[in-house]
Amino acid sequence: MEKTAGKPDLRSALFICACFLLTSTGYLAWVYHIMEMVPFRTADAVSMVAGYALQAAGLGLFMAFLRRRGGLRRRLFNLSLILHMLCLIPAVMSASLLWTMVFGGLLNLQCGMIAGCYLYTLTSWTGEENSAITLGTGYGISILLTWLLSVAVGGSAYYTRGILVVCLILTVLAFCAATLLPEQAA
Numbered sequence: 001m002e003k004t005a006g007k008p009d010l011r012s013a014l015f016i017c018a019c020f021l022l023t024s025t026g027y028l029a030w031v032y033h034i035m036e037m038v039p040f041r042t043a044d045a046v047s048m049v050a051g052y053a054l055q056a057a058g059l060g061l062f063m064a065f066l067r068r069r070g071g072l073r074r075r076l077f078n079l080s081l082i083l084h085m086l087c088l089i090p091a092v093m094s095a096s097l098l099w100t101m102v103f104g105g106l107l108n109l110q111c112g113m114i115a116g117c118y119l120y121t122l123t124s125w126t127g128e129e130n131s132a133i134t135l136g137t138g139y140g141i142s143i144l145l146t147w148l149l150s151v152a153v154g155g156s157a158y159y160t161r162g163i164l165v166v167c168l169i170l171t172v173l174a175f176c177a178a179t180l181l182p183e184q185a186a
Contacts, residue, residue, distance in 0.1 A: 006129045006133065007130060007133065008130060008136075008137040008138075009126045009127070009130050011177075011181055012121055012125055012138070013134050013137040013141070014177045015174075015178060015180070016118045016121075016134070016135060016138025016139065017137075017138040017139070017145075018173045018174040019174050019177075020138065021145055021146060022081075022114070022170035022171060022173075022174050023111040023114050024142065025158075025163065025166060025167055025170060026084060026088045026092075027047075027051065027111060028146075028150075028158050029088070029091075029163045030051075030088070030091045030100075030107055031047045031051070032158045034046055034047060034101075034104070036159075037097050038097065050108075051104070051108045052108075054108035054112065055109070055112040055115065057109060057112060058108065058110060058111060058115070058116070059112040059116045059119075061109070061112070062112065062115075062117065073117065076117070077113075077114070077178060078175065078178075080110050080113040081114065081174055082171075084111065084114060084171070085171050087106040088103075090103040091103035091104040092163065092164065093161070093164075118138075121181060122134060125181065149166065
């Protein structure tokens with residue numbers, strides 16, 4: 001039998017885990033806030049259609065930026081992390097549906113940009129033979145941590161303002177994880 005998977009690149013897996021955990025936590029906090037404001041089916045349509053479409057648009061923006069100014073990836077990543085956090089605050093705190101949607105849309109664009117950064121790292125830095133195991137490791141750990149967060153505080157963590165503190169810590173963790181990578185990787 002041919003060997004098809006190597007060992008995960010732990011630096012890349014940590015980077016992917018930190019980024020995916022941050023963006024999924026922010027996204028879920030936004031979705032739960034929308035669910036407090038509109039009927040479930042409307043919240044589902046907004047988050048699953050518009051939210052994911054905006055994430056795809058953010059990924060497309062990252063690729064367009066990469067094509068024009070590839071040498072500034074780290075700055076783009078840092079800017080995306082900052083904008084993600086700045087958009088998250090009104091997206092989950094606003095009492096206005098309009099502002100929740102506007103900042104939630106901008107939040108989802110940043111989720112796509114951040115995904116572009118970690119997927120670029122995966123494809124450019126992690127060897128081909130290790131990319132699947134690295135991605136699976138990063139995503140798998142972040143999904144486990146997301147589940148743990150979802151059961152914390154009696155299942156209400158995403159409905160509290162404390163989720164902003166969690167996301168701020170995750171933002172710092174993502175910044176730190178990026179510094180572990182060589183400049184050309186992130």
